[in-house]
Amino acid sequence: MSAPFPFAAIVGQEEMKQALLMTAVDPLLGGVLVFGDRGTGKSTAIRALAALLPGIQTRPSCLYNCEPDRPVEICTVCNADTPGRPKKRPAPVVDLPLGATEDRVCGALDLERALIAGEKAFEPGLLARAHRGFLYIDEVNLLEDHLVDLLLDVAASGVNVVEREGLSVRHPARFVLIGSGNPEEGELRPQLLDRFGLAVDVASPGNLADRVEVVRRREAYERDRDGFVDTYKRKDAAVRRKIDKARGLIDDVSVPDDVLELASRICMALGVDGLRGELTLMRAARARAALAGRTETQKADIVAIAPMALRHRLRRDPLDEAGSAARVERAVGEVANGAAGHA
Amino acid sequence: MLDRVASADTASATGTAARSDAPDAAFADACLAARIFACAPVAMGGIHVLGRASPVRDRWLDVAGRCRPGDAPVRRIAPSIAPARLTGGIDVAATLAKGRPVRDAGLLETLDGGWLIVAMAERMTPALAGIIARAMDSHALDGGRPARFGLIALDESDDHDEDHHLPGAIADRLGLRIRLDGIALRGAIADPGCVALPDAAAIADVAVAAPLADTVVKATAMLRGASMRAPVQAMLATRIHAAMAGRSAAEEADVAVALRLTCGAAIEAPEHADDQAETSGDGDDAPPPEPPPPAEGADRGDADEREAPEFDPDLLNDILVNAARSAGLDLQAFEKTGMTRTRGDSAAGKSGALRQGARRGRPSGLVARPPFPGARPNVTATLRTAAPWQAIRRKARGLGPWSPGEPLDVRPSDFRYTRYAHNTESTAIFAVDASGSTALERLAEAKGCVEMLLAECYVRRDQVALVAFRGAGAETLLEPTRSLVRAKRALTALPGGGPTPLAHGIKAALDLSVRAKRRGQSPLLVMLTDGKGNVALDGTQDRAGARADALDLARQSAALGIRSVIIDIARRPREGARTLAETMHADYVTLPRADAGAMSEVVASYLKAP
Structure with missing residues (x-):
């Protein structure tokens, strides 16, 4: 497979890029949901991100992406008498195809070994491969219900449990869920919607110059993939350094009380259920601050990320013509101005 | 006199001027598309072929096959193929027999470098579409086994059947689209021999000047909406067309042909085009539509700013105006609102609204x-x-x-x-009387009701459709959908006023109901009317005829056993609607104020209690 389209060469789409970078900095943010029409560069951006993620330490040929000093019980590679030396390898970005079977996703009996050696062995599935990385589901809104249930369960617990066909296996599966889809083709179950930390809407560029630029870059890429990737190497490297640096910073980013208060006020004004909204706001604000190289969050962070952190958590009001993002912005505007008035 | 009528009919049926025995321009176009596809099957994505199985389609496939390089494999699959056959896996029987792992190479793998033909592509499942689309994106299967192929999707869906159509994920990745329906067999004459196809280097070397590129990008935005795949595909088609003519720089004619083939729009090549292949069918009896005077618009200025004097801005503008007309848009309005138009006809996928544990289906x-x-x-x-x-x-x-x-x-x-x-959804089909003075109000309430139902329908998995009837006929404003987003988009502008074609309204709603039934859903027909039509089915303003037609259709509805409610919205309810309800075996509710809240309560009670 040839080199993916470089992240830095994607024209516009700032909100989506920002959201993806933030989850790369803080995997606990809960993933991103990208909604938009076809052909707006959703998949391109996510596949490009894979090349920028900080690598993970694991042993070569380990199928469970074990952390070297805490291997999974069933991993034969890491539990061998003389396990190999851990190496750094790119963080996994696993594509979950729409037609995937439960066997493919969770893992199943290893057919090859069963047939040849008559051994009962477990062949890990996509969830194991996505451990410590990203799980990408294109057209997540068309995913079959039973797979959605399964994914929700694993994403919530971080553990994949397989109990069937005489197999009894459990292994950790902690991954960042990234979903994309077109809302016109069917909406997402609210339970799954809520599971995503951030949600962004994408549209293709609205002005002619940008659109022409997209076409030009795409053509240049198709003509000479490696050459094109080379020209963006330095810019991509800069993004990678930014992520690395932010990852180092994020544990030290503090959240002052007034920022915390602003977050709570916004959530109250919007009537967001539960604490998940506020927690996501906090985490996202810290990730944004870290990406900017700061060690303290500001109110501006909250204002900037509120739409993507909250828009999918609102109760739907069918008679409100404006999109949910506009509602969040309106509330943020009111609360932020009110708060400034108090100060 | 008769002759003229007949020829006008053919022209309108095919969209081109097909004279007896003259090669049909649409077919020549289709063959041109096949050649363009054959030049770069992988980059072009594929061809979306609209048309039923017919000798014309067979002939086209034959022509296309002759353009295929001899060593390129080709496979034809049915949409019911098991996804595992495409991607491959362990061959259980062979492995057991040989005692060593035997891999069954997937079909896509064996097809590397070739063509994949999907018959009855409109019946493709999302799962199959997902696998194929991903392979088309990454040019490989999982594990890096290469799978580069071009796809020919034979789509036999008809325009009115929303249940089955090519999945959007596939349709958007197919660069070329052609329509073979309506081409007479005697017009389907393939041009003799196959022209030598240009190689990849020649295609890549074709220069596309800035004004041409701008035109391509603008026109594709109008014709195919937000997708950024469309302009890339159209640019490639432009290059290939130029390279086939042996040019090293693209011309307006190349752009016109590329747009026609990639967007399926009726764009004529500019007059002074030297390449006659695609305009050959233009007879005198169907002169190309006279473009309106070029607008003193931004795009003229655009073209002038760049230093490429050899392009005639008028020609470029003609292409844009034609594109705008095909998309049903006003060019100036489009330029003002920008590029954000999206087509409302994107595929409505149906997520897993399937009853588990069904015994049939x-x-x-x-x-x-x-x-x-x-x-x-x-x-x-x-x-x-x-x-x-x-x-x-x-x-x-x-x-x-x-x-x-x-x-x-x-x-x-x-x-x-x-x-x-097995589907167990309900579909509420609203047929709303949009005639007369109170129409706007009533439509607004009906729209509110649709949105309120959709807002909670997630829990119940119901779909909603809306038909409005006014003036000379009925219009389906919203095809059955479960998407609130889609409903809002479709219902932003609602026309109202004029006479009352009640029979047309019932007919359109019945059509939708029958389709819903065929899909395994249970339709609920909700009519908002006072029961007084004044336009008969044949279009004449005749009260008695209109009444007879409406009652006929009502009886038909009763015979089909479609559940229905008639909401009488007359200020002072009289006999009309009640008689209609009795004939239709429908429930009869009077709701003189027809407000959205009350209406959605009534309808929801029916949907909840089947």
């Missing part, structure tokens, strides 16, 4: 537990599940390797059952 996968009491196991799948375990189980029982003739060790955990999926 179509098979949708295998499960280890009986989906309903008394289900019969699927013997083949059960044996397939048991096969890999034979060696393990025999070893555990101290037996040697299995040899033919010995019994198989099948255990309860091996049993597999076929799961059936």
